[in-house]
Amino acid sequence: MLYVVGFVTGVTCLDNIIYVVCAQSSTIRLYNMDTFSPHDVINVDGMRDPRDIVVCHHDRQLYVGDVDCIWQVLVDRVDSHTYMKWLLTQSLMNPFDITSLSLTSKHLLVTAICSLHQISIRTLQTHTVNLPQFLKEVRYSVQTADGTFITSHRGTSQDDGQCAVSECSV
Numbered sequence: 001m002l003y004v005v006g007f008v009t010g011v012t013c014l015d016n017i018i019y020v021v022c023a024q025s026s027t028i029r030l031y032n033m034d035t036f037s038p039h040d041v042i043n044v045d046g047m048r049d050p051r052d053i054v055v056c057h058h059d060r061q062l063y064v065g066d067v068d069c070i071w072q073v074l075v076d077r078v079d080s081h082t083y084m085k086w087l088l089t090q091s092l093m094n095p096f097d098i099t100s101l102s103l104t105s106k107h108l109l110v111t112a113i114c115s116l117h118q119i120s121i122r123t124l125q126t127h128t129v130n131l132p133q134f135l136k137e138v139r140y141s142v143q144t145a146d147g148t149f150i151t152s153h154r155g156t157s158q159d160d161g162q163c164a165v166s167e168c169s170v
Contacts, residue, residue: 069087
């Protein structure tokens with residue numbers, strides 16, 4: 001059984017390792033997936049309040065959504081980890097606060113409270129996805145293979161307080 005002390009805001013896994021981030025922490029905690037025992041800790045100097053974490057299996061990169069930026073952490077097979085502030089979300093034309101992250105083969109999909117942002121992993125080009133106006137408090141989003149976005153949110157066309165999962169086409 002795995003116990004993590006703290007308010008967990010994101011979990012992902014790569015190979016045989018589980019990566020966990022907690023609110024108001026500058027560390028990424030690593031656990032062995034078979035034994036659930038602590039494996040290592042990555043200290044990310046400057047990370048303040050991680051909101052979510054995802055992993056790209058192809059290039060072995062972790063992406064951590066923090067309060068005002070996204071961190072990129074290279075996960076090396078020899079327990080060596082390097083990190084950098086990959087994108088400052090407040091420096092964009094339309095700044096946003098990160099709620100959650102998801103990943104496709106080409107884009108990092110960043111969910112903010114009232115918007116979605118596709119960020120190219122290769123070029124850092126950002127595209128804001130227009131959402132229906134009735135969507136409030138968008139929490140999680142994924143993009144399907146055909147380019148459709150699935151979002152969990154509060155607010156429907158019938159009721160501002162109703163929670164729902166919706167499909168949004170671009």
